[in-house]
Amino acid sequence: MIVVNTETIPGHRIIALKGLVQGNTIRAKHLGRDIGAGLKNLVGGELTAYTELLTESRRQAMERMMAQAQQLGANAVVNVRFTTSSVAAGAAELYAYGTAVTVEPVA
Amino acid sequence: MDDLAGAVFLLLWLLVVIGLPIAFIITGRIREKNHFEDIARREAIHRNFPVIDLSFLPAGMTGSRGTLVTGQVVIASDYLKNFFAQYRQIFGGEMKSYQTMMQRAKAEARLRMIEEARKLGAVAVINVRFETSQIGQARGKSAAMSEVLCYGTAVMT
Numbered sequence: 218m219i220v221v222n223t224e225t226i227p228g229h230r231i232i233a234l235k236g237l238v239q240g241n242t243i244r245a246k247h248l249g250r251d252i253g254a255g256l257k258n259l260v261g262g263e264l265t266a267y268t269e270l271l272t273e274s275r276r277q278a279m280e281r282m283m284a285q286a287q288q289l290g291a292n293a294v295v296n297v298r299f300t301t302s303s304v305a306a307g308a309a310e311l312y313a314y315g316t317a318v319t320v321e322p323v324a
Numbered sequence: 325m326d327d328l329a330g331a332v333f334l335l336l337w338l339l340v341v342i343g344l345p346i347a348f349i350i351t352g353r354i355r356e357k358n359h360f361e362d363i364a365r366r367e368a369i370h371r372n373f374p375v376i377d378l379s380f381l382p383a384g385m386t387g388s389r390g391t392l393v394t395g396q397v398v399i400a401s402d403y404l405k406n407f408f409a410q411y412r413q414i415f416g417g418e419m420k421s422y423q424t425m426m427q428r429a430k431a432e433a434r435l436r437m438i439e440e441a442r443k444l445g446a447v448a449v450i451n452v453r454f455e456t457s458q459i460g461q462a463r464g465k466s467a468a469m470s471e472v473l474c475y476g477t478a479v480m481t
Contacts, residue, residue: 220392221477223379223451228388260352261402261425262359263432264469267459268398271471275394297392301457301471309459309471322388 218283219293219320226293226320235289235317240281244274245308271311275299278313291317345404352402356424363431370438374448375476381448387479393449394475395436398459399429426470430454433474446478 219226246267279297286294297315304310374382381387401409405421412419433454441449455473 219390221390221451222392222453222475223390223477225379227381227386227390227477227479260348260355261400261405262352262355263429264398264400267469267471268396271398271459272394272396275396275473279392297475298453299394299455299473299475301455301459301473303457303459309457 218286218291220279220283220297220315221293221295222297222315224296226295228323229293229320230323231295231318231320233291233319235286235291235319237314238282238285238289238291238294238317239312239314240278240283240285241310241312242274242278242281243304243308243310244270246270271301271309274309274311275313278311282313282315286315286317289317291319293318293320348402349404352404356428359428359432363428363435366435366439367431370435370442373438373442375434375438375452376448376450377452377476379451381450381479385448385479387447387481389480390477391444391480392475393437393440393444393446393478394473395433395438395440396471396473397429397433397436398469398471399425400469401425426456426472429470429472430456430474433472437474437476441476441478444478444480446480448479449476450479452476 219229225231282294294315294317297313300312302310302312374385376382401422405425409419409422437452438449453475457471459469459471
């Protein structure tokens with residue numbers, strides 16, 4: 218499955234629109250990571266454990282989006298957008314959406 | 325004997341109250357400086373690699389494939405930055421400490437995206453977007469955590 222955030226795919230032509238597809242996940246941080254992050258707050262800087270957690274979660278949201286596209290018979294998702302929002306203290310929602318399309322390579 | 329114990333206690337107390345924050349400030353500053361140097365070094369490597377936020381390739385370039393690439397960072401400010409930021413908010417103006425924090429995070433996220441694209445053998449990254457969000461607060465105090473996401477389409481020949 219081709220996933221891009223542009224409206225078109227280089228070297229490909231869109232032959233059918235399949236509609237909007239989306240995937241989301243809500244993740245809570247866990248205590249061990251939180252303690253580490255609390256210590257990191259003393260000096261500031263990157264929170265590697267959280268970066269990993271969000272990377273993994275975003276991948277899951279994208280996979281859900283791609284699964285939905287597959288169900289619609291699409292072979293690509295174009296114009297993908299991401300949003301992140303905090304839904305409760307210590308929980309973040311990661312949301313990915315895009316347009317499922319069928320593409321073919323330009324001869 | 326009581327005097328000695330009192331003096332030792334006072335010394336320890338001063339060390340904790342004044343020494344620790346200073347140690348944290350210095351550590352934070354050193355890490356920030358090292359990070360900026362690291363960013364400059366990595367940027368020099370990718371200087372000629374086109375990274376643009378237009379949705380098409382620059383004239384004269386062609387691509388046959390594209391794929392999504394992302395780079396992300398979660399960063400925290402520290403308690404002292406928050407403490408000083410509170411006073412800054414009385415008078416307003418630029419918050420330098422937060423500005424450098426976000427600058428580091430954005431540069432780091434962008435570089436991670438570029439590095440992923442280059443690993444895939446891309447010739448350019450187009451339609452680059454940045455997204456920043458606050459993902460919650462560290463336990464207890466209000467040391468804010470922010471997430472910076474940078475994403476775009478890597479184009480391969």
